[in-house]
Amino acid sequence: MSDKPLDGRRVLVLVSNYGVEQDELLVPTRRLQEDGADVTIAAVTSDPVQTLVGDRDPGEAVKPTTTLEALDPGAHELLLIPGGTINADQLRLESKALETIRAFAESGRPIAAICHGPWALVEADVLRGKTLTSYPSVRTDARNAGAKSWVDEAVVSDSANGYTLITSRTPKDLDDFLGAVRQSLAGSGERPADG
Template identity: 50%
Template sequence: MSSQLNGKRILIITSNTGIERDELLNPLEALRGYGATVTHASSKGGLTQTFVGDTEKDQAVESDLQLSDVVSGSFDALVIPGGTVNADTLRQDIAALRLIKDFAQSGKIIAAICHGPWALIDAGVIKGKTLTAYKSVRIDLENAGAADVVDAEVKECMANGWTLITSRTPDDLPTFNEAIAKAVAD
């Protein structure tokens, strides 16, 4: 990996449980490998429980901050991992929704994978966007006003003054991470 993201700061947000392990740890490690400073903030701060799939508990990961303590202006990009419980919890978290809205209104990059776009729906930021997501989330995105929901490994959309990067599943992580790194570097 290179140091193409030196000086760039990326925020990953999660709940404290139900996070798809690879969708948290893989971008965190990959983006750090590109030279970015990556901060993981969770709803309550402290330990976050990751899962493999929706039922198999994996490792607990220490978050760096509590969501309510995050200042969006300190970061260049926001990453929202999936996991059905994680995404469903984030979409009800006032601090998470505030951060998503702040990033969009500031014209920053937001990246979401798998079920992560659910939080974008509740933040009210996907109207007019073209994106991809896990197959069971697609109808929700269409009903919430997405311009189009495509079946692609990664989809980047630069509409409405900010950049949205989305992917479908953990299988798409290498392309997802690369798209984030490229967008942040530009």
């Protein structure tokens, strides 16, 4: 038996194939895997995911685990949406990504989003009554989507309206963000069935 704190926990990461902020994808993915979590990266296509650094400089290319169309969202315990302006904007246009976000919220499973990632939550209409943070330019969109409030804090965890939402502002907040994600996963009860 493994002594890793997140052994067997399943995390789903939603991304577009271009424009995800490198550290907001790679740091959580690698650290959660080091803690024993099974991390699935679902992209729009099976092509490599080209990350960016600071929304402009090419970063590392990452092979996705699956595509949005082939995805089984029910097999995962937590949904993670990294930022990157281009990534978040493209995800808002993907119906399968929006369906997945809604499925997590409706089933009471946690969603974690950082930086511009909450833009996809705006489009999925799952922010009503929530307190959250994000990159500052998303603040008005979140409020217009029914969020209770937007705060300027490193990490915000809100369990209102049936599911836990974990949000952070920028890559500088990754340690706090991952602490809240780990806590949510470690404290989650039932694990999904193999599927």
